[in-house]
Amino acid sequence: MLPRLPIANRIRLQWNHSLWLLILLLSWALQAGGLVADWRFDRALIAQGDVWLLFSGHFVHLNWTHWALNMAGLAVVAFFFSPYSSVWQWLWVIFIAALFVGLGLYWRNPELHTYVGLSGVLHGLFIYGAMRETRRYPASGYVLLALLVGKLIWEFMNGPLPGSETMTQGRVATDAHLYGAFGGAFAGLVLSSRTLFDQLVKVKNR
Numbered sequence: 001m002l003p004r005l006p007i008a009n010r011i012r013l014q015w016n017h018s019l020w021l022l023i024l025l026l027s028w029a030l031q032a033g034g035l036v037a038d039w040r041f042d043r044a045l046i047a048q049g050d051v052w053l054l055f056s057g058h059f060v061h062l063n064w065t066h067w068a069l070n071m072a073g074l075a076v077v078a079f080f081f082s083p084y085s086s087v088w089q090w091l092w093v094i095f096i097a098a099l100f101v102g103l104g105l106y107w108r109n110p111e112l113h114t115y116v117g118l119s120g121v122l123h124g125l126f127i128y129g130a131m132r133e134t135r136r137y138p139a140s141g142y143v144l145l146a147l148l149v150g151k152l153i154w155e156f157m158n159g160p161l162p163g164s165e166t167m168t169q170g171r172v173a174t175d176a177h178l179y180g181a182f183g184g185a186f187a188g189l190v191l192s193s194r195t196l197f198d199q200l201v202k203v204k205n206r
Contacts, residue, residue, distance in 0.1 A: 016078075016087055017078050017082060019091070020074055020075070020078035023074060027061065027067060027118070030059055030060050031064065031067050035060065036116060039057060040115065040116045041053050041054065041105065041115035042114050043106065043110075043113045046106060053102075054106065055095075055102060057115050057116050058098050058102075058118050060116045061117050062116055062170040063168070063169055065168060066169070069167065070118040070122060073119070073122045074118065074122065074125075076126075077125045077126065080129070081132065081133070092190075093183075093184055093191075094121060096184070096187035097123075097184050097187065098120075098121050098124075099183065100120075100180060100182055100183030101121060101180045101183065105176060105179065109173070112173060117176075119172075120176030120180035121183075122180065123177045123181045124183045124184025125184060127148060127180075127181045127185050128187060130144040130145045131145070131188045131192075132188070148181065
C-alpha cells in the first residue's frame with residue numbers, strides 16, 4: 001500500500017519541476033526564434049531521413065496562443081503529478097508518448113503533411129499522471145481517467161472539442177491525442193511492471 005501524498009506536496013516546488021521548466025524554455029526559444037518550420041513534423045522530410053522531426057515537432061506550435069494553451073496543460077502536469085515520478089521516469093513517458101504520436105501520425109495519417117504542438121504528448125502525460133493518481137487518491141484518479149477517456153471517445157466520434165480550433169486558429173489533429181494517450185498508458189504499464197518485478201526480486205532474496 002503506497003502512502004498518501006499530502007495535498008501540500010502536490011503543489012510545492014520540487015526538483016522535478018526543472019524538467020518542465022526546461023521544456024517551457026525550449027519551446028519558447030524555438031517559437032520566439034521563428035524555428036517552427038525547421039522543427040515541425042514534416043512528412044516529406046521524414047521520408048527523406050530526417051526522423052528527428054518525429055520528436056521535434058512536439059516542441060513548436062502554430063502560434064503563441066497555441067503555445068500558451070499547451071504550456072498551461074504542462075503546468076497542470078508539473079504542479080499536480082510531478083511528485084509521482086522521478087525526472088528519468090517522466091523523460092521515459094515523454095519519449096514514449098512522443099514516439100507513439102510521431103509514428104502514429106506518420107503511419108496512420110498519410111493525409112497529414114505537417115504537425116506541431118505538445119498536445120499529443122500532454123495527453124500521454126495526463127494518462128500516466130492519472131494512472132499514478134489512482135494509487136494515492138483513487139477517487140480523483142479514476143474520475144480523471146474517466147474524463148480523459150470520455151474526451152478521447154468524443155474526439156474520435158465527433159472531432160475536436162467545440163471552440164478548440166477557434167482558440168488555436170488551426171486544425172486540431174485529434175488522432176495525435178489518442179496516440180499520445182496510448183503512449184502514456186504503455187509507458188506507465190512498463191514502469192509499473194518493472195516496479196513489480198523489482199519488488200518480487202526483493203521478496204525472493206529475503
